[in-house]
Every structure is written in C-alpha cells, then in structure tokens.
Amino acid sequence: xxxxxxxxxxxxxxxxxxxxxxxxxxxxxxxxxxxxxxxxxxxxxxxxxxxxxxxxxxxxxxxxxxxxxxxxxxxxxxxxxxxxxxxxxxxxxxxxxxxxxxxxxxxxxxxxxxxx
Numbered sequence: 001x002x003x004x005x006x007x008x009x010x011x012x013x014x015x016x017x018x019x020x021x022x023x024x025x026x027x028x029x030x031x032x033x034x035x036x037x038x039x040x041x042x043x044x045x046x047x048x049x050x051x052x053x054x055x056x057x058x059x060x061x062x063x064x065x066x067x068x069x070x071x072x073x074x075x076x077x078x079x080x081x082x083x084x085x086x087x088x089x090x091x092x093x094x095x096x097x098x099x100x101x102x103x104x105x106x107x108x109x110x111x112x113x114x115x116x
Contacts (some may be wrong), residue, residue, distance in 0.1 A: 002042035010035025074109035 014031030018024055077084035083106050092102065102108060 003039055006038030006042050008034065009038060016090070071109045071113045074105045078105035078109060 013034060014027045017030050018027035021072050022030065053087075053108070074088070077088055092098075103111070
C-alpha cells in the first residue's frame with residue numbers, strides 16, 4: 001500500500017512538472033528519482049519493526065558433543081594402550097601438552113563423561 005502511494009505521488013509530481021511547462025520527457029526524467037527514493041523508503045524496515053528470530057542455541061551443546069565423542073574414543077583407547085600412545089599422545093604433543101602429566105585414559109574418559 002505504501003509503495004502504491006509512493007508511485008501515485010511520483011506520477012502527481014511528474015504531472016505537476018509537466019503542467020509547469022516542462023516537456024513530458026523532462027517531467028518524467030525529473031519525477032523518476034524522487035519516486036524511486038520514495039519506493040525505496042517504503043521497502044526498508046522501520047526502526048520500530050519487530051524482528052522475529054529463533055531462540056539462541058543452548059549453551060554447551062557443541063562442547064557436550066565433542067566431550068562425549070572424545071570420552072568414547074578414550075574409553076576405546078583405554079583397552080588398547082598402543083592406540084592411546086600412537087593417536088592421543090602424539091596429538092597432545094602437537095598441541096604442546098605433555099601426555100605423561102595427563103591421567104590415564106579411563107580416568108580422563110570418566111572426567112569427560114561428567115562434562116556431558
């Protein structure tokens with residue numbers, strides 16, 4: 001409705017310019033910019049408009065998934081010490097963490113399950 005009103009005002013402006021003595025081409029050329037601006041203003045959301053959006057995700061949902069995945073992998077590695085040494089200790093070393101200071105895989109898996 002507001003867009004139609006802006007277009008009608010643009011046509012009235014063009015007719016008024018033509019009535020004041022401009023040629024129809026010049027009247028149209030001079031009426032187009034304010035009409036386009038009026039249509040643009042009607043398309044923009046107002047500052048008081050309500051913007052509906054979904055609730056933010058629950059905190060910790062991503063960290064819980066990572067903790068549970070890591071806990072299950074540590075539980076598997078607890079049964080296979082070679083796997084723990086090759087995979088986890090090597091990755092921890094790349095991160096700059098001394099694996100000898102870490103608890104054993106079973107205890108670490110239990111701590112991560114408590115984080116969930």
